[in-house]
Amino acid sequence: MPMTDMQPRHDWTREAIAALYEAPLDTLFSKALEVKSANWADGKVQKSQLLSIKTGGCAENCGYCSQSAHFDTGLKAEKLMALEDVVAAARQARDGGADRFCMGAAWRELKDRDLPKIAAMVSAVKAEGLETCVTAGMLEPHQAHALREAGLDYYNHNLDTSREYYSTVVSTRTYEDRLETIAHCREAGINLCVGGILGMGEGREDRIGLIHELSKLNPHPESVPINMLVPIEGTPLGDSPAISVIEMARAIAVCRIVFPKSWVRLSAGREGMTEEGQALCMLAGANSIFVGDRLLTTDNPGETRDEALLSAMGFEHASREETATPARKHTLIGA
Template identity: 50%
Template structure:
């Protein structure tokens, strides 16, 4: 079994990333197969509970208010709408529901109170509940935990060195502080990044180094390929070659061997064969459903055909056990 490390040097990760492609995939696949049920893939659904109008300037994001992307701004959803979406997602095979709000940070107001009720409602459906709401304090993280939240997503996006090229309205340390607050509330962490932002190979390695050297590896590591959106500063960036995506997934699998590596944005442009390489290299989760927040995503039915073809099984919720905060009291 691969030893967990939190002291990776950049040169070590770079050497892994730069290995001959087939050697890299073989090593990652070998580590992946050390895990029991390596052929299980978790299906997650991601819904935008509040769309657009964000004050941030993330260069890749169509939800930033300052960019003209023709995105329809929508207010915070009602609880009933979220329950309907959760029922549909669970019926389609999802065991995790992620709720995303286009906020810079969580504020202690009625909107946050409503999100708390959403978390409680989805937790009662025996689904893992994940939220991505921007920056949050330790107290806010604890409120989410008390409501039954299972995971909090807060991607670091890119390397610390490249971060200011992509976002100027918050710092890299702001990202890390939110992750610390999530940990203090005993929530699981979902944190990864995006490739295709115009970054260098060294930036990709730096991003993985930051995640792998956290005191505790994120339980989930999403690897996203940029989906360029017209009207954003990165609208003309070329599509990332599938080989780069596989290299990132394989390297993440090697340096964080027990984390769930999530094949995330960009999957709509991938063939079944290309996705198969990603699963072989260690990806063990996908987002399913027609949309990934605001960008197109493969439909449930198409994914089920792929699962059958590749001999993959769906992963149940709470496979690694339910944290105490998600266990419902019985009378």
């Protein structure tokens, strides 16, 4: 295996990432934790919260999504939430310990007629002292600039999977469409939250391919969410075989090594994991989680369970500034 790099690099080959991914788990974890300790505070986990501000009726046919208008999942389409309701949810998230608030709208692309409303939400949430994140489909350059002017910190636009497997998951837009929106956000000065979903029937080579595609983004995404598929009845991927938590942890550990300065977030799928499974993923290098009872339209562990898990691990939630503090020098207990 190559030596561990503590700083971001953009010359990763697919073969080098595969060598990391397929290493013995103890070797992989050791390297991931070496990188984490060099760049992040020990025992600290950042909390983000995600709210569906516009649910259902999406024109895309993403095979994993309950919100697609192409599938009958029993989900009722709703209009864009009122500004005051979004702000109330943001305050509740802040009071629950989250310091990043993510707003998700089930759209193929952001329409100009809705841009002022989304910008107003960003500004209002920012005024509550929260870092802001939006996911609202594809963006045009002027829309990205308008959101940045409103105070948007992050835009989420996942690549989902490898370039080769992508058309199996969604056919209403291309991989290049995804990359184009990502480029618009970067040009506007918006931080990127870009990751993928594991367990959609892809092979390990596709998980490696996803990480390789992310590694080619320069600079790397500031946040890399790793999701475990939550199968939704009525979607094409609703019967997908479950991916193992060990495979999830492998992907997270590789991401921690490849993206040393990025948040690596254990995202969707925690509700279906045991405490031990979630702990394994955090020990692999994840340093951020989504909190709250809901994650868009699926269940998520609530505050009580999250606090019990962090307590059992000896971890504590912390602000993004505290979490990003370089790790403490290790000393012997009692020294």
